[in-house]
Every structure is written in structure tokens, then in C-alpha cells.
Amino acid sequence: MTDVADRISVSLEALLARFGRMVRRVGRDHGLADVDVDEVLQEVRIRIWKARSEDVAALNASYVHRTAVSAALDVLRRRRRERTVPLAETSEQSYASGRDAAEAERELDGAELARQVARAVDGLVMSRRPVVRMHLQGYPREEIARLLGWSEAKTRNLLYRGLADLRAALLSQGIGPEGHR
Amino acid sequence: MKDEELGRAYRRGLERPDSARTDCPSPEQLAALVEPDGPEGERLAVFDHVMRCTACSRDFELLRAVSRVAVEIPGRRRFVALAASIALLLGVGAFGLKLLLRSDERDVLRGGAPGPAMLAPTAGAPVERPVVLRWRAAPGARSYTAEILADDGRAIGTWDTPDTAFVVPESAAMVSGHSYAWWVRARLSDGTESRSAAVRFQVR
Numbered sequence: 031m032t033d034v035a036d037r038i039s040v041s042l043e044a045l046l047a048r049f050g051r052m053v054r055r056v057g058r059d060h061g062l063a064d065v066d067v068d069e070v071l072q073e074v075r076i077r078i079w080k081a082r083s084e085d086v087a088a089l090n091a092s093y094v095h096r097t098a099v100s101a102a103l104d105v106l107r108r109r110r111r112e113r114t115v116p117l118a119e120t121s122e123q124s125y126a127s128g129r130d131a132a133e134a135e136r137e138l139d140g141a142e143l144a145r146q147v148a149r150a151v152d153g154l155v156m157s158r159r160p161v162v163r164m165h166l167q168g169y170p171r172e173e174i175a176r177l178l179g180w181s182e183a184k185t186r187n188l189l190y191r192g193l194a195d196l197r198a199a200l201l202s203q204g205i206g207p208e209g210h211r
Numbered sequence: 212m213k214d215e216e217l218g219r220a221y222r223r224g225l226e227r228p229d230s231a232r233t234d235c236p237s238p239e240q241l242a243a244l245v246e247p248d249g250p251e252g253e254r255l256a257v258f259d260h261v262m263r264c265t266a267c268s269r270d271f272e273l274l275r276a277v278s279r280v281a282v283e284i285p286g287r288r289r290f291v292a293l294a295a296s297i298a299l300l301l302g303v304g305a306f307g308l309k310l311l312l313r314s315d316e317r318d319v320l321r322g323g324a325p326g327p328a329m330l331a332p333t334a335g336a337p338v339e340r341p342v343v344l345r346w347r348a349a350p351g352a353r354s355y356t357a358e359i360l361a362d363d364g365r366a367i368g369t370w371d372t373p374d375t376a377f378v379v380p381e382s383a384a385m386v387s388g389h390s391y392a393w394w395v396r397a398r399l400s401d402g403t404e405s406r407s408a409a410v411r412f413q414v415r
């Protein structure tokens with residue numbers, strides 16, 4: 031019995047470890063948190079154990095992934111319930127504290143630029159805005175096309191137009207190629 | 212401004228506590244983005260929110276990564292079909308295959324272009340179950356297909372993985388005392404493939 035349990039455990043852990051590695055690899059470039067992956071893996075582990083599978087090793091990949099997607103959704107639902115909006119920090123104060131004046135000024139310049147870029151992106155037309163946001167977040171064009179269900183040509187076209195609009199909007203605020211007024 | 216500078220400024224804006232955490236989409240709406248599913252206008256609006264809301268962005272990334280893996284692995288089905296074809300071919304040539312296995316100290320079945328180097332099991336090595344296959348990464352490889360062949364050339368299992376190791380599941384039903392051969396095919400980023408040599412081993 032112990033032997034069977036050990037075998038199941040070893041198989042399950044190997045399966046989960048493999049799955050976790052793959053998920054981390056996919057999300058690595060976009061700030062996927064290890065703790066999030068661990069939370070999902072723990073959910074999957076519990077569900078599979080609860081299912082009292084006689085032979086975990088025989089579970090096929092699609093079952094594990096269906097379970098994982100469902101577990102991820104549950105993690106998000108739980109997180110939404112627990113989510114609270116933190117008190118807004120006064121960013122200028124926190125940026126300035128404990129630093130010299132020149133550094134603080136650079137930080138404030140950077141913060142102001144971030145605000146202006148955010149405002150300029152907010153002003154883009156809806157058909158171009160999400161693609162520009164995804165691009166600025168670092169998603170590769172192929173991934174953007176896949177997620178939006180667009181052709182590569184359509185994605186490229188709307189992205190270039192969106193970036194041109196963004197640069198024009200920034201220029202109208204006095205932000206040129208150098209990045210500041 | 213260059214794209215990199217724009218990206219930095221944009222991401223910096225996202226690091227700050229923002230006001231986008233109102234009207235956050237439901238987990239189901241996030242799942243519809245990953246599918247992708249639903250009317251384009253609706254999806255664009257949800258994407259627009261997700262990409263400026265740090266909390267939703269984190270949630271979306273988790274779902275995207277989990278689902279993406281779910282998308283990649285069913286590719287296994289394609290390889291099962293491919294494996295069936297290979298098994299058929301190998302079945303026809305099983306006799307020749309055996310000869311090849313027995314006539315070469317290194318148990319090389321096939322090779323050609325430089326492929327993943329096999330690390331374990333090594334040629335002739337008796338191994339315990341569960342059998343763990345390990346190989347060295349091939350340059351430019353995006354994913355791998357590992358395959359185990361029975362002594363008669365029949366494929367007993369074919370598995371896709373992005374990793375350079377694979378634990379053979381019990382469902383492969385490998386029998387103690389029997390000999391098997393394994394090999395790995397690397398799928399490269401330029402769309403081509405490279406194959407390892409095949410290595411024969413025995414299950415203890």
C-alpha cells in the first residue's frame with residue numbers, strides 16, 4: 031500500500047514538476063510570479079489526490095491541464111474575493127525620500143514621463159490601444175496576434191499605426207525623440 | 212522615443228498604484244482572452260483593461276501560461292499519429308533495426324544532422340523504473356519529442372516536452388528484463404528538426 035502510494039506520489043510529483051517548469055517558462059518574460067504557479071500546482075495536487083486515482087501515472091496530459099486551468103480560475107476567483115484596493119501612495123513623496131535632490135528630480139521626471147505616456151496611450155483609438163499596450167508590456171508580435179486572433183499583417187499594421195499615433199500625441203505634449211521637453 | 216524607452220516609461224506607470232482596479236473583468240472574461248473566444252470589440256476592451264491593471268495583468272499571465280502549456284501538450288496527439296507511422300515503418304524494418312542495434316556498439320539507429328546528445332540511459336545500461344530520459348539541449352530547440360521503441364521496433368510511447376528530461380509514465384508498461392531503444396527529436400526554432408542517435412537500454 032505504501033509502495034503504491036509512494037509510486038503514485040513520485041509519478042504525480044514528476045508530472046507536476048514538469049508542468050510547473052513549462053508554465054514558468056511560458057510566463058517567465060511577463061513577470062509570472064512563482065508563488066502563483068505554486069498555488070495552482072498545489073490546487074492540482076489536491077484535486078488529483080481527492081480524485082483517488084489508482085494510477086496517477088496513467089493520467090493523461092490533457093486531464094492534468096484541464097484540471098490546472100480550472101484550478102487557476104479558482105485561484106483567481108478566490109483572489110478576487112480577497113482583493114482589496116491598497117491605499118494610494120503619494121508617489122512623489124516615496125520617490126523622493128532618502129535620496130539626494132538630483133536623483134529625486136530624475137525620479138520625478140521619470141514619473142512625469144510615465145504619466146504622460148500612460149495618458150497618451152489612453153488617448154489612442156480602441157482598435158490600436160490594446161495592441162500598443164501589449165507591445166509596450168513586452169509581448170512579442172506573434173503572441174499578440176495569437177491572443178487577439180488577428181493575422182500577423184493586421185497586428186503589424188495596427189501596432190505601427192498605434193505607435194505612430196502615440197509618438198504624435200507625445201510630440202504634441204513636447205516629448206520628442208529624446209524623451210523629454 | 213524608441214520602443215524600449217516607451218516600454219520602460221509605460222511599465223513604470225503600471226508599477227504605480229493606479230485607478231484601473233475598478234470594474235475588473237471576471238476570471239471567465241480573462242479565460243475568454245486566452246482561448247481566444249467572444250466578440251472582438253468586447254475582447255479588445257477587456258485586453259485594454261488587463262494591460263493597464265497590474266492585478267488583472269498578473270491574473271491574465273497566470274491563465275495565459277497555464278493555458279499555453281495546455282495548448283502545447285496536446286500536440287502530443289499529432290506525434291502519436293506520427294509515432295504510429297514511424298512504428299509502422301519500423302515494424303516493417305524491425306528485422307533490419309535489430310541488426311542495426313546489434314551490429315553497433317553505440318546502438319545507433321539513426322541520426323543525420325547533429326541532434327540532442329543522449330545523457331541517460333546510456334547504451335546498454337540497466338535502469339530502474341520509473342525510467343528517466345535525459346539529454347543535452349540541442350541548439351535552437353524549442354521542444355523535443357522523446358520516443359521509446361520495443362525490441363521489435365514497435366513504438367511504446369512518444370511524448371512531447373520542452374524540457375531536456377522526461378519521466379516515462381508507468382502507462383508505458385515497460386517490462387523488467389526487456390530491452391528498449393530510445394531517441395529524441397528536437398523541433399528547432401527555424402521549423403526544422405534534428406534527431407539524436409538511438410540508444411538501447413535494459414529495464415532492470
